[in-house]
Every structure is written in C-alpha cells, then in structure tokens.
Amino acid sequence: MFRIAPSILSADFAELGAEVRNVIASGADWIHFDVMDNHYVPNLTIGPAVAAAIKPHCVTPTGEAVPLDVHLMVQPVDELAMAFAKAGADLITFHPDAERHVDRTLQLIRDAGCKAGLVFNPAMPLDILEWTIDKVDIILLMSVNPGFGGQSFIDHTLRKIEATRKLIDATGRDIRLEVDGGIKVDNISRVASAGADTFVAGSAIFNQPDYKYVIDAMRGELEKV
Numbered sequence: 001m002f003r004i005a006p007s008i009l010s011a012d013f014a015e016l017g018a019e020v021r022n023v024i025a026s027g028a029d030w031i032h033f034d035v036m037d038n039h040y041v042p043n044l045t046i047g048p049a050v051a052a053a054i055k056p057h058c059v060t061p062t063g064e065a066v067p068l069d070v071h072l073m074v075q076p077v078d079e080l081a082m083a084f085a086k087a088g089a090d091l092i093t094f095h096p097d098a099e100r101h102v103d104r105t106l107q108l109i110r111d112a113g114c115k116a117g118l119v120f121n122p123a124m125p126l127d128i129l130e131w132t133i134d135k136v137d138i139i140l141l142m143s144v145n146p147g148f149g150g151q152s153f154i155d156h157t158l159r160k161i162e163a164t165r166k167l168i169d170a171t172g173r174d175i176r177l178e179v180d181g182g183i184k185v186d187n188i189s190r191v192a193s194a195g196a197d198t199f200v201a202g203s204a205i206f207n208q209p210d211y212k213y214v215i216d217a218m219r220g221e222l223e224k225v
C-alpha cells in the first residue's frame with residue numbers, strides 16, 4: 001500500500017499545527033519531520049519540543065492517529081532519538097554514517113516502542129544492510145543530498161531503489177521503502193515503479209495553495225503503477 005508523507009520542512013512554521021491538520025485533511029498518510037543539526041547537514045531545523053507540540057495535531061478529522069515519521073539528520077544520534085521517542089515519534093530513521101554503533105541505535109529505537117530505520121544518502125552504499133536488515137522496519141533512500149527542501153530528484157537513485165527493493169523482498173519481511181527528495185506529481189510513478197512504497201514530498205505539496213489537489217494528483221499517478 002502506497003503512503004504519502006508530506007515533509008513539514010516546507011510548511012509555514014508560524015502555523016505548524018494548522019498546516020499539519022490541513023495536510024492530513026488533504027489526504028496525507030504520514031507526517032514527515034526533518035531534524036537537522038547544522039553538523040551532520042548544513043542546516044538547522046526543529047527538535048523534540050516541536051514534535052511534542054504537533055503530535056496532538058497528527059490525527060485525521062475522524063480521529064485516527066497519523067504516524068509521525070522523524071528523519072534524524074544529526075550526529076550523534078542516540079540521545080536525540082530517545083528524546084524524539086518520548087516526544088511521540090512513531091518511526092525514527094537515522095543515517096548509519098552518523099552513528100558508530102548502528103545495531104545498538106536500531107535496538108534502542110525499537111526498545112523505545114518506535115519503528116526503526118536507516119537512511120542512505122545518494123552516494124552512500126547499501127552494504128551495512130547485510131548486517132542490519134533484521135532490525136530495520138523502514139529504509140529511507142535520499143534522492144537529493146540532505147539539508148534542504150526544493151532540490152531536484154537525482155535520477156541515479158532509481159537504480160538504488162530497485163536494488164533496495166530486491167534486498168527487502170529477499171527478507172520476506174514487511175519493510176517500508178521510503179524515498180525522499182525532489183518527488184513531484186510528474187515523477188512519483190517512476191519512483192513507485194522502481195520499488196518505493198512511501199513518498200516524502202515537501203515543496204511539491206506545501207508550495208501549492210491546494211494540498212488536496214497535489215496529493216490527489218500523486219495518488220492518481222500511483223494508481224497507474
């Protein structure tokens with residue numbers, strides 16, 4: 001089942017609660033929350049206090065919970081991961097190159113009751129999955145270099161999505177394959193055809209006045225896959 005996860009990095013931070021409610025009412029399946037520390041990436045965003053503040057807004061108009069999907073672009077990882085688990089994150093992903101003890105961090109996140117995942121930058125090999133995939137609930141492939149919204153999709157990541165899909169299918173487990181960066185109505189079907197099932201989109205959704213129009217258009221493209 002496909003999931004669309006709007007990245008609130010491109011939302012109006014002065015109206016974050018309303019933005020989250022609006023994008024959920026427009027059809028968002030997850031809320032994607034980008035955490036940048038001006039160390040692992042050259043940008044600084046939002047922390048656990050903001051996650052805790054928006055958590056009560058992560059519900060559909062009929063009261064169903066919408067997962068809060070936290071992408072940590074931080075180094076070190078462990079302490080912040082635990083703070084986000086406490087703040088209400090449902091999924092926490094981190095970059096394996098930002099943490100020495102990747103296996104331990106995955107376990108910490110799972111022990112805190114969250115789904116755990118690894119994030120791979122466009123030039124980062126997938127090798128570490130050989131030893132970690134058993135503890136991974138989600139794999140996030142970056143299709144831009146992390147740090148900023150509004151960048152263009154890097155085409156060579158399509159081959160990486162295909163390779164990751166094969167690795168996931170070989171496990172027989174239900175591991176989500178999320179792709180993030182430069183996803184728009186006009187390329188989402190190519191990303192899905194390559195094997196992704198979860199799509200992060202920031203500027204494509206929040207830079208338009210009608211979020212529902214964009215999300216519906218994305219779903220329309222996904223139906224053709």
Ligand SMILES: O=C(CO)[C@@H](O)[C@H](O)COP(=O)(O)O
Binds near residue numbers: 032
């Ligand atoms: O993590 C990041 C960037 O580092 C992403 O989540 C972006 O926020 C996606 O934005 P668009 O490329 O869709 O505008």
